[in-house]
Amino acid sequence: MAERFDAIVVGAGPAGSAAALSLARRGFSTLLVERGRAPGTKNMFGGRIYAWPLFEVVPEWAKDCPVERSVTREAMYFLTEDASLGITFESARLGQGRGASFTAVRSTFDAWLAKKAEAAGATLVTGIRVDDLWRESGRVCGVVSGGDDRVGADLVVIAEGATSTLVRRAGLKADLEPREVSVGVKETIELPPETIQERFGVGESEGVAAVYAGHASRGLRGGGFLYTNKASVSLGLVVSSEDLSARKVSIEDLQTTFRMHPAIQRLVSGGTVVEYSAHLVPELGATMRPELVGDGVLVAGDAAGFLINNGYTFRGVDLAIASGAAAAEAAEAARAAGGMSAANLAAYEAALRKRNVTTDLERFARAPLYLKNARLFDLYPRLLIDVAERMYRVDGSGKDRLADLVLERAKSGDVPKLRLLLDLLAGARSM
Amino acid sequence: MCIKQVPKAEELQVDPKTQTLKRVGVPSEINPPDANALEIALQLKDRHGSEVVVLSMGPTSFDESLERSIGMGADRAVLLTDRILGGSDTVPTAYALSETIAKIGGYDLILCGEETTDASTGHVGPGIAGHLDIPQVTYASEVRVADGRIRARRTAEDGTEWWEVRMPCLVTVNFGCNGPRQPTLSGKIRVKRGGVIAHWSCADVGIDPKKVGLLNSPTIVAKVDTVRLPPRAGKFFAGEPADAVRRLLEALRADGVLP
Numbered sequence: 001m002a003e004r005f006d007a008i009v010v011g012a013g014p015a016g017s018a019a020a021l022s023l024a025r026r027g028f029s030t031l032l033v034e035r036g037r038a039p040g041t042k043n044m045f046g047g048r049i050y051a052w053p054l055f056e057v058v059p060e061w062a063k064d065c066p067v068e069r070s071v072t073r074e075a076m077y078f079l080t081e082d083a084s085l086g087i088t089f090e091s092a093r094l095g096q097g098r099g100a101s102f103t104a105v106r107s108t109f110d111a112w113l114a115k116k117a118e119a120a121g122a123t124l125v126t127g128i129r130v131d132d133l134w135r136e137s138g139r140v141c142g143v144v145s146g147g148d149d150r151v152g153a154d155l156v157v158i159a160e161g162a163t164s165t166l167v168r169r170a171g172l173k174a175d176l177e178p179r180e181v182s183v184g185v186k187e188t189i190e191l192p193p194e195t196i197q198e199r200f201g202v203g204e205s206e207g208v209a210a211v212y213a214g215h216a217s218r219g220l221r222g223g224g225f226l227y228t229n230k231a232s233v234s235l236g237l238v239v240s241s242e243d244l245s246a247r248k249v250s251i252e253d254l255q256t257t258f259r260m261h262p263a264i265q266r267l268v269s270g271g272t273v274v275e276y277s278a279h280l281v282p283e284l285g286a287t288m289r290p291e292l293v294g295d296g297v298l299v300a301g302d303a304a305g306f307l308i309n310n311g312y313t314f315r316g317v318d319l320a321i322a323s324g325a326a327a328a329e330a331a332e333a334a335r336a337a338g339g340m341s342a343a344n345l346a347a348y349e350a351a352l353r354k355r356n357v358t359t360d361l362e363r364f365a366r367a368p369l370y371l372k373n374a375r376l377f378d379l380y381p382r383l384l385i386d387v388a389e390r391m392y393r394v395d396g397s398g399k400d401r402l403a404d405l406v407l408e409r410a411k412s413g414d415v416p417k418l419r420l421l422l423d424l425l426a427g428a429r430s431m
Numbered sequence: 432m433c434i435k436q437v438p439k440a441e442e443l444q445v446d447p448k449t450q451t452l453k454r455v456g457v458p459s460e461i462n463p464p465d466a467n468a469l470e471i472a473l474q475l476k477d478r479h480g481s482e483v484v485v486l487s488m489g490p491t492s493f494d495e496s497l498e499r500s501i502g503m504g505a506d507r508a509v510l511l512t513d514r515i516l517g518g519s520d521t522v523p524t525a526y527a528l529s530e531t532i533a534k535i536g537g538y539d540l541i542l543c544g545e546e547t548t549d550a551s552t553g554h555v556g557p558g559i560a561g562h563l564d565i566p567q568v569t570y571a572s573e574v575r576v577a578d579g580r581i582r583a584r585r586t587a588e589d590g591t592e593w594w595e596v597r598m599p600c601l602v603t604v605n606f607g608c609n610g611p612r613q614p615t616l617s618g619k620i621r622v623k624r625g626g627v628i629a630h631w632s633c634a635d636v637g638i639d640p641k642k643v644g645l646l647n648s649p650t651i652v653a654k655v656d657t658v659r660l661p662p663r664a665g666k667f668f669a670g671e672p673a674d675a676v677r678r679l680l681e682a683l684r685a686d687g688v689l690p
Contacts, residue, residue: 003620033616125619149615 005031005123007331008143008153010130010166012039012114013106014049014317015301016159018057018324020124021117023157026332030122031151032114033143035129040110043161044186044277047227047234048209049109050318051100053355057325058116066108068229069207071101073200076312077263078381079215079224084263085381085388103207103227103234105188113321130160133170133297140170140296155340156297157327159320162280164303172299173290178241181280182222185251186236187259188275189268193231199267200228211312214381216258220247221377224258225314226267233268235259238281238309251278281316282307289361292352293330293345300327306357310364311376319357326351375423432472432485432505432542433528433559434465436496437549445657452549461496464544466611468604471574472542473504473612479576482506484535488516488528491630498622502614506627509535513633518645521550525558527643531636532563540581541601545570556603566596572608 005028009020012034020032036042048071054061072095077086095101118124134142134150142152158166162181167173193204200208207228216224222239237255244251258264282305289305292298300306301320308315329351334344352358390400400408436459438444444453461469472483485500485508487493497508511531519527532541541563543556553569560567571583572591583602585592621627633640641647666682668675683689 003617031620123620123623125616125623127614128616128619130616143616145616146613149617151616151620 002142002150002152003031004142004152005029006153007031007155007157008033008151009122009157009159010143011035011159011161011301011303012117012124012126013043013110013159013161013301013320014113015303015306015320015324016157017110017113017117018053018321019157019159019300019327020122020324021057021113021120022325022328023331024117024121026328028155028328028331028335030117031153032117032122032124033128033130033145034114034124034126037127038107038111039114039124039126040105040107043106043110044184044279045106045316046184046186046225046236046238046314047103047105047229048101048314049104050315051102052098053318053322053325055098056355057321058113064112065102066104066112067205068103068105069202070095070205071103071209071227072202072206073208074312075208075210077210077212077216078384079212079261079263080382080385081215082262083385083389084261085385101209103209103229105229130166133166138295140294154296155331155334155345157300157324157331158297158303159300159324160303162282162302164299167290167299167303170294170297170299172292172294172297176280178245180283181241182238182283183241183244183251183278184236184238184281185255185276185278186234187255187273188229189233189235189271190231190274191233191268191271195270196228196231196233202228211314212258212264213311213377214385215261217377218249218254218257219378220244220249220254223311223377224264226264232274233271235264235268238314240283241280281309283309293342293348295342296340298327298330298345298348300324306361308360308364315360319361322355322357323352326355326357375419380423432469432483432500433555434469434485434487434496434500434544435462435547435549436460436487436489436493437462437547440548443549445655447657451652451655459492459495461499462544462547462549464546464548464604464606466544467606467608468542468544468602469500469503469505470609470611471602471604472540474609475540475574475576476504481539484509484538486511486528486531486535488512488519488524488531494628497628499614501622501627502618503612504615504618508628510628510630511633511636511638512630513638515633515640515644518648519643520648520650521552521554521558522649523643523647525555526562527633527636527638528555529559529562530638531631532559534631534636539598540574540576541565541599542574543601543603545603545605553603556601560601563599563601565599565601567601567603568594568596569603570605571602572605574602574604 007023007028008031009016010033012032020030023030073090075086075088077084114124128145130143130145132144133140134144140156142150144150158164160166210226212224217237217239220239220243224237227234282302290299292304300323306319306323330345330348333347334340337344438457439460442457446453476483483505485497485505488511491512493510546553557567568583568585570586572586573584575582580595580597581600582595585594586605668679
């Protein structure tokens, strides 16, 4: 007799655990299967989580959620080889209530969320890779692992992350194309909490989220990020995999150059790199989404391409959690309608829309295409820093007015004025 | 099926003060030869449809290995766990386990690993067979059931021997004679559903407290030596890479490492 559940969720990341928790709470007997030895050991992210979907999934989250630091300062920097130009934003309202965001470590955050799913009644099994979907006459009716070990379910939720093979096996998506993914790398650099507080000018529970453009990726499409944890800094890059292979650049070299940049080095010097990780990042947002439902199957989180990178915010975990909650809502609607057919599970679209997951994805759908514009990552950062240098450098050789400086740079032939205007316009519209 | 949980071989540490093996806070595993014996038990179950009961004696942290055994396909497990068993050497252990096996009852075949990686005595299996007064085959690499008897291939110093014994009997299994299977999803679900591991105390089994524990163990540990590696010279060849390599090669030649 094969084991059976109402629902099986594959992957105990934020999407999977949120789905399992919400399904269990709605009375589904739920199995949550994780490939890693423990939740949070096989995945990675930059380092920040927007809290809003936690208010629905774990209303009491603030009580015991393993928050590293609340993000109280946002920053954006443009880098050249030896200079940096930044914009920072601080406000007492930033990070309050539903708008809160915090830095976290996946091994503790994912373990915490999976525990909540278990507490809600889901059965968590770790150390098992699901190899295939169990299908009978075109309909998904469970999972297959370890050869021919079958476990049955009315619904399988695929929450396997960016490189999901089950999405392809379910026939919901074609193979990944290089243009659909970026490569993310991250170093965790240990520093004493006092050093972090001193260098970043933050309090004990406060933290910084910063993004970097320009020389961070040596002009390749992509950018850098830095997040402060309690006793470490997460420093990394997300770079177009197409550019990496076309320019034959190794991402480790890029990461080293980034870390050695004077503006970064003074923040992390003396720290110890205790962890290095890399992962694929789904990059095309709304344009790469697979079919979200099939008969007896539904896709959530990164596996569904739920990621927004609009240049100033990177969102993945919040969309994952929200999509997990939406999956459970759809499952309940389908159960009420008589079964887990694709037609009944179509309620998933409305549940995602209600949580603004797909609406936000569509709103920023053009951002990934805009961010493919190479001038943003090479030319414009250099231009900005050049202007800044002329603005602030007083050496007795005579000064120009600001407007003249900008016009002179624009005239110098690096970039036609019209091109610049069009890029600005496209940027404003896609962001 | 008797198993012991041992510190992972690559993590073995000797406490420099007490000169004994550190067992707390180090990663553990099923004693590797026991895992080979379990694989044989599960293969016999696959072929003949028997029930596999796993037995261990130790603290409740041993549940980890019992859970793994059930994940691999064993049907249920018993852990004999009691403070008064602490410090038992192989004599009380064989006695306590044989009493527990008698209480479980209904067995045709008892399987053990040839020895444990943390003590390497190989006493316990034969000790159990002695207490239960049943035939035994040690150091087996293959076990078959034929005509109501057990046939086991025993590894001898100068070859192999095939032994045929009546059931019930006990067989100890060679380390590395097979590749133990991985736990399955269905197996791990059975563990999570619960009710498959029983904890028994000495009183539950009817074990005589005067025959177990440190005081009733005849072994005396006279001395444990740690082999110390000679210190390394730790010479650094700093400077320009080409020059540093040249000087390193010279030094290696001078020491006779390179011709």
